[in-house]
Amino acid sequence: MLIEALNIFESAREMSITLFNVVEVPSTTLPVSSSLFKREIAYERSRIQPLVNWINSQNFNVTLKVSVSRSSAEGIIEEANLEGYSFIIMMKRKLRGRFQKFFHKSITEDVIKNTRCMVLTFLIDEKRALRL
Numbered sequence: 772m773l774i775e776a777l778n779i780f781e782s783a784r785e786m787s788i789t790l791f792n793v794v795e796v797p798s799t800t801l802p803v804s805s806s807l808f809k810r811e812i813a814y815e816r817s818r819i820q821p822l823v824n825w826i827n828s829q830n831f832n833v834t835l836k837v838s839v840s841r842s843s844a845e846g847i848i849e850e851a852n853l854e855g856y857s858f859i860i861m862m863k864r865k866l867r868g869r870f871q872k873f874f875h876k877s878i879t880e881d882v883i884k885n886t887r888c889m890v891l892t893f894l895i896d897e898k899r900a901l902r903l
Contacts, residue, residue, distance in 0.1 A: 793846035844881035
């Protein structure tokens with residue numbers, strides 16, 4: 772699905788693509804420092820690196836970045852605004868119930884509202900998402 776999304780852009784193979792993952796540290800008592808979460812960062816890198824290798828084998832130029840933040844949305848927004856990306860592609864899961872909309876804060880909506888670049892979203896089903 773990711774390759775299909777990237778193929779939308781004619782020049783995607785010449786672009787530099789960053790897969791970005793956030794290690795959430797919701798506790799306000801711990802400082803948000805990468806040095807304190809080396810093990811978690813290494814785990815996330817090892818989990819995602821096979822995907823990076825596969826996308827690179829499809830003739831794309833992909834790198835992996837893992838950061839630490841209080842929330843996923845905060846980490847993505849900070850990265851996008853500091854690094855000046857052209858656009859962000861996010862995969863979004865469908866909410867199950869009607870009432871979840873009232874209790875669930877959307878990471879995607881927060882990113883769309885607070886970044887200076889275009890955000891493209893793709894709806895994925897939970898079963899496919901669990902395989903990643």
